[in-house]
Amino acid sequence: MSNERGPDHSRRKERSRQAILAATRALVAEEEYEKVTVEAIAARAGVGKQTIYRRWPSKSAVVFAALLALSEDADGRSVALPDTGDLEADLKLVMRATVEEFADPAFDRLIRALNTEIANDAALAAEYREKLAQPLEEAKKARLRSAQEAGQLDADADLDLVLEVLYAPLFQRWLHRSGPLTAAYADSLVDATLRAFGP
Amino acid sequence: MSNERGPDHSRRKERSRQAILAATRALVAEEEYEKVTVEAIAARAGVGKQTIYRRWPSKSAVVFAALLALSEDADGRSVALPDTGDLEADLKLVMRATVEEFADPAFDRLIRALNTEIANDAALAAEYREKLAQPLEEAKKARLRSAQEAGQLDADADLDLVLEVLYAPLFQRWLHRSGPLTAAYADSLVDATLRAFGP
DNA sequence: GAAAGGAAACGAGACGATCCGTATTGATGG
């Protein structure tokens, strides 16, 4: 009666796994990131340190897994951007929502922690791209392809480039705290992108 | 015979200061950033740890000062972008040069370390903006203003936004290692920016 | 079926290693 190959040793695994990830998310969201220690995670999760290290090889991996699980929960199924047929309106809606996300201090700390771990760990960065960034980008590109077919976007445009021009300025302004993140700013990024890649 | 205000106690100060900054730059350029410790810096510089802490309040500050000094040396005077009258050609020259800079592993590690320190320290980020980013941006904006006067750029364009659309995609692609940094990519960013903000 | 047995996983935390930032000490040089 073996499900896959190791069903017997998944005894109390899932409960503690979830507790560890939840505790990590909570700590990252509410504390300075330097305060987020493995011991604090273990204590908050009511778990021994070894239970953490039995599953993940390092603190970085735990933090990453915690944020990864967050996105998997939130999505449920695959993400999809609104498609009302009006590209400009749809993009402004999404960009304004993104701006508001970054305004949330908890979300801010979460993503900042993620970027810290990623910036100096190429392997983690690759996993981030594969499991978090790529799916989101595919959803965005699907919306852009729809716009290309509707003649609202240059049919020859490189969609990776379009997405970078649209999102990278927002991301950089947030990361470097180099300017205010407002709805007007979100709109102006959409406007600039559509001027650059419009039909 | 006091030069400025503290000349008498600047006996061996400058020599060790330079040695500390040089050692820091060398270590950051050649090692994994986790290996860059204050003790390693002190040993490489032939200096006691206390001599480091006498000058800077933290390791972050030392790393930042080391990179700051680097840019001050390189510049000599204030930076200025080429201005041949051809905005597209000038920008492509600068963007291609930037792409090449990021291709250097030592430069890569340097900037990655800087971003790591900045990402979770708002005070350091502010100093980074004031002393490193702002002067560079001013030089770039000066070139863009010249283009506006020459009618090569929309006179109403927000130059901060123009710079973000131009540079942020390159920065993000480098930071997240999400794609190749080539001369063709540099060119396409200039093309997109000029389509968005051209006359 | 239910009790007994055993092994894997567990919580707790001691431990060694490393690093930060401070304090001390004896040497150096102006």
Next chain:
DNA sequence: CCATCAATACGGATCGTCTCGTTTCCTTTC
């Protein structure tokens, strides 16, 4: 002579490993 220095000991914190009884659940046995 005395401020500065290199060297280094030190306390505090953290990481990741290791150990130790305990808990939980699967298997075996009756």
